[in-house]
Amino acid sequence: MNKIADNLKRVQDNIAAACQRCGRQTSEITTVVVTKSANIDMIKEVVRLGCTDLGENRVQHLKITAEDLDIFLSQNANNPNIPKQITWHMIGHLQRNKVRQLLRNCQIIHSVDTLRVAEEVSRDAEKALVTPKILMQVNCSQEPQKYGVPVGAAVHLAEQIVTMPNIKLVGLMTMAPLTLDIDIVKESFARARELFEEIKGEKIAGPEFNQLSMGMSQDYEIAIEYGATILRIGSAIFS
Ligand SMILES: *Cc1c(COP(=O)(O)O)cnc(C)c1O
Numbered sequence: 701m702n703k704i705a706d707n708l709k710r711v712q713d714n715i716a717a718a719c720q721r722c723g724r725q726t727s728e729i730t731t732v733v734v735t736k737s738a739n740i741d742m743i744k745e746v747v748r749l750g751c752t753d754l755g756e757n758r759v760q761h762l763k764i765t766a767e768d769l770d771i772f773l774s775q776n777a778n779n780p781n782i783p784k785q786i787t788w789h790m791i792g793h794l795q796r797n798k799v800r801q802l803l804r805n806c807q808i809i810h811s812v813d814t815l816r817v818a819e820e821v822s823r824d825a826e827k828a829l830v831t832p833k834i835l836m837q838v839n840c841s842q843e844p845q846k847y848g849v850p851v852g853a854a855v856h857l858a859e860q861i862v863t864m865p866n867i868k869l870v871g872l873m874t875m876a877p878l879t880l881d882i883d884i885v886k887e888s889f890a891r892a893r894e895l896f897e898e899i900k901g902e903k904i905a906g907p908e909f910n911q912l913s914m915g916m917s918q919d920y921e922i923a924i925e926y927g928a929t930i931l932r933i934g935s936a937i938f939s
Pocket residue numbers: 734736757791792875916917918932933934935936
């Protein structure tokens with residue numbers, strides 16, 4: 701468990717250094733701790749260390765973990781060092797038949813990449829009387845990735861999403877290609893940033909459109925340089 705504390709400290713120090721290099725404030729950046737490779741004791745440990753934003757890519761694992769953590773938080777309600785509340789981020793590919801279940805535990809969905817999924821989230825949110833935040837996942841690599849709306853179709857999808865009730869479009873999410881070639885990673889972050897600024901500039905969404913979710917364990921320092929406001933980090937903390 702000491703290892704998790706050390707890892708987290710190292711990541712936080714790297715984030716601070718990267719911010720300093722490009723003149724940004726660490727307060728502009730939310731770190732989502734990705735729990736997919738962690739067990740419940742490891743997850744409780746990061747919460748004890750003060751992490752309040754957790755991310756999962758499977759609905760079922762998110763649900764089980766969120767329920768376990770709710771009990772943990774209520775047992776520790778009098779402990780000032782333990783957060784009162786967790787914000788859950790869904791970062792994985794979303795099947796439409798899982799949306800309703802997801803909305804019970806999750807406040808922000810990073811992986812909306814088709815009209816049909818957006819419509820399902822909107823419909824289920826309306827029924828459940830919730831208004832989840834969503835990010836549109838964009839495929840910013842030149843490679844044919846499985847998920848994410850193509851850059852050329854993104855503005856149009858954003859225009860459609862903002863008309864739907866009970867969902868709030870707050871930004872974009874992207875994944876860089878899995879490569880050690882830093883220039884390719886930079887290119888895809890630059891493309892995401894450009895699209896983010898375009899949607900913001902054209903005022904397609906409201907002022908709440910201000911989140912750019914990009915950067916994982918391999919590339920979060922580069923993502924900061926390209927304007928990321930949400931980092932999604934798993935293995936650098938849990939391994
Ligand atoms: C697993 C995952 C992450 C975190 O990846 P690490 O390399 O472990 O930091 C971030 N985003 C998504 C969508 C993921 O599936």
